[in-house]
Amino acid sequence: MTKARRILVTSALPYINGVKHLGNLAGSMLPADVYSRMMRLMGHEVTYICATDEHGTPAELAAQAAGISVQEYCDEQYEIQRKAGEGFNLAFDWFGRTSRAANREATQHFAQALEANGLIEERTSKQVYSVDDGRFLPDRYVEGTCPTCGFEKARGDQCDNCGRLLDPVDLIDPYSSVSGSKNIEIRETNHLYLLQAKMQDRIREWVNSKGKNWPNLAVSIANKWLDEGLIDRAITRDLSWGIDVTDANGNPRPGFEDKVFYVWFDAPIGYISSTQEWAEATGGDWEALWRTDKGADETEYVQFMGKDNVAFHTVSFPVTMLGSNEPWKTVDKLKAFNWVTWYGGKFSTSNKRGVFMDQALSLLPADYWRWYLIANAPEGSDAAFTWEGFQSAVNSDLANVLGNFVNRITKYTASKFDGQLPGAGTPGDAEAWMVAELKERLPRLVEYYEAMEFRKAAAETRAIWAAGNEYLTKAEPWVKYKTDVDAAAVGVRTGLNLAALFGIIAQPIIPNAAAKILDALGIPEEHRNMPKDMSDAGIAALLDALPHGAPITPPDVLFQKIEDSQVEEWTEQFGGGDQA
Ligand SMILES: Nc1ncnc2c1ncn2[C@@H]1O[C@H](COP(=O)(O)OP(=O)(O)OP(=O)(O)O)[C@@H](O)[C@H]1O
Numbered sequence: 001m002t003k004a005r006r007i008l009v010t011s012a013l014p015y016i017n018g019v020k021h022l023g024n025l026a027g028s029m030l031p032a033d034v035y036s037r038m039m040r041l042m043g044h045e046v047t048y049i050c051a052t053d054e055h056g057t058p059a060e061l062a063a064q065a066a067g068i069s070v071q072e073y074c075d076e077q078y079e080i081q082r083k084a085g086e087g088f089n090l091a092f093d094w095f096g097r098t099s100r101a102a103n104r105e106a107t108q109h110f111a112q113a114l115e116a117n118g119l120i121e122e123r124t125s126k127q128v129y130s131v132d133d134g135r136f137l138p139d140r141y142v143e144g145t146c147p148t149c150g151f152e153k154a155r156g157d158q159c160d161n162c163g164r165l166l167d168p169v170d171l172i173d174p175y176s177s178v179s180g181s182k183n184i185e186i187r188e189t190n191h192l193y194l195l196q197a198k199m200q201d202r203i204r205e206w207v208n209s210k211g212k213n214w215p216n217l218a219v220s221i222a223n224k225w226l227d228e229g230l231i232d233r234a235i236t237r238d239l240s241w242g243i244d245v246t247d248a249n250g251n252p253r254p255g256f257e258d259k260v261f262y263v264w265f266d267a268p269i270g271y272i273s274s275t276q277e278w279a280e281a282t283g284g285d286w287e288a289l290w291r292t293d294k295g296a297d298e299t300e301y302v303q304f305m306g307k308d309n310v311a312f313h314t315v316s317f318p319v320t321m322l323g324s325n326e327p328w329k330t331v332d333k334l335k336a337f338n339w340v341t342w343y344g345g346k347f348s349t350s351n352k353r354g355v356f357m358d359q360a361l362s363l364l365p366a367d368y369w370r371w372y373l374i375a376n377a378p379e380g381s382d383a384a385f386t387w388e389g390f391q392s393a394v395n396s397d398l399a400n401v402l403g404n405f406v407n408r409i410t411k412y413t414a415s416k417f418d419g420q421l422p423g424a425g426t427p428g429d430a431e432a433w434m435v436a437e438l439k440e441r442l443p444r445l446v447e448y449y450e451a452m453e454f455r456k457a458a459a460e461t462r463a464i465w466a467a468g469n470e471y472l473t474k475a476e477p478w479v480k481y482k483t484d485v486d487a488a489a490v491g492v493r494t495g496l497n498l499a500a501l502f503g504i505i506a507q508p509i510i511p512n513a514a515a516k517i518l519d520a521l522g523i524p525e526e527h528r529n530m531p532k533d534m535s536d537a538g539i540a541a542l543l544d545a546l547p548h549g550a551p552i553t554p555p556d557v558l559f560q561k562i563e564d565s566q567v568e569e570w571t572e573q574f575g576g577g578d579q580a
């Protein structure tokens, strides 16, 4: 017996400005959920934490555009995202918010610890100041002409045309995005700087030791940053929405009354503070997950994110944690994804390109999307979302391979065996073939999950379902029934047990449909875990696990096929073919 492991899972915190698109879902929360579910089914103790990332100028500007306060805006958007997550069956143990008190305290704590260790310093810097607005204009509060490409609507932090990261003072002809005023001055003011350069060697050493368990994509991104040399960064901004900058006594830090911590500093700390909220609400032990002096050295910490977040998780956040000189748990396994692309371009929240979580659920149930997005996870490279690909994954994998199998065998039991699992007959060659298949495939499925290879895990799941269909072709209970009812009974019994197994292994990816199957077969909750005994005898036992005589009710249609006319309609509605 292998020992149950304690696993902490986090997925990149979704930013608060609007409901997430299917790219966001596929590149962070969905695989984290699938992985958490599988680890739970294997008997491990999993805590999956996520939260909304709520600070920063995009939230402020969106609130302003909506004519409400930032707090109100974030409250609304949090609810929307929480509901969308629920709709997609994301089984977070806690879905927190970085704007809550726990994150304020944790962020202020880290800043104190870093400063005490000589890693934070007050420096004077030049900032864009709007005389008419009477305030500094950080990041997106200022727009102007890009010094690199001449684009006239570049934002203070980045040019959307050429992609270059900018400092607001670099903009040519800057104007305030609050008032449009061009009465702009460059003024000096103080900010806190995180002295990342001092941490270069420690982070390198840490990446070298931890990176062994990361995919190449993550290690190469971390090394690229380290090779370029870590630079000191301002971790405060001239804003009011955010976490207040305090002194050691918790009083406002002189000179920082109108400043807050920068969102990049406080967001990842949200993983810790959200775990604290979870512990507070449930009586869970957050320290066993986060403090290596309190048991977290025995916790496995797994992070999920899209590739643009890797640098923050392999360099910036580790600077905060290691620089505190406190015994914080750092990431063990890191899974980074490429992009899901939308018809030759990007999914985009600001341009409303692609399909968004709420819209998706209004078209079809969550399982359909979950299956397609996991089976086509952007792992080795970017993965294109196409309506045709979605249609074919649903129709062939879910409806034809899994749905038909379950339907056929349960309906046949209902019509020929009085809706009861038949106990007669003894297994023969066909059953031995099936045992051999499972003996090879089930351990491989588990390996793929352990390695967080989601495409392969989905493909193996499908291959196991397909082997079941092949088994029925070999066993042909419907033919045998005419001459030898007992021989037919073996095929039906094995088929029903296979249906149960197929439901069990389907649970991580398509939890609702899997529950329907397991309910139809009357499998109690405690028997829905992954099988552990992979010996010949153990696998043979799986094929005769359900009690003889157990009542079997065919489930309603598990999956509706997607019609060509629906694909046409959705292509039209979402502008699928449109390359603009
Ligand atoms: N097209 C995509 N495919 C895969 N992952 C993505 C995609 N777009 C964003 N992500 C990931 O989704 C997670 C949450 O992203 P976040 O809420 O910060 O939005 P974002 O990265 O600003 O994207 P967008 O502006 O397109 O919404 C991050 O880990 C990010 O890397």
Ligand SMILES: [Zn+2]
Residues within 6 Å of the ligand: 146, 147, 148, 149, 150, 151, 154, 159, 160, 161, 162, 163, 164
């Ligand atoms: Zn530019």
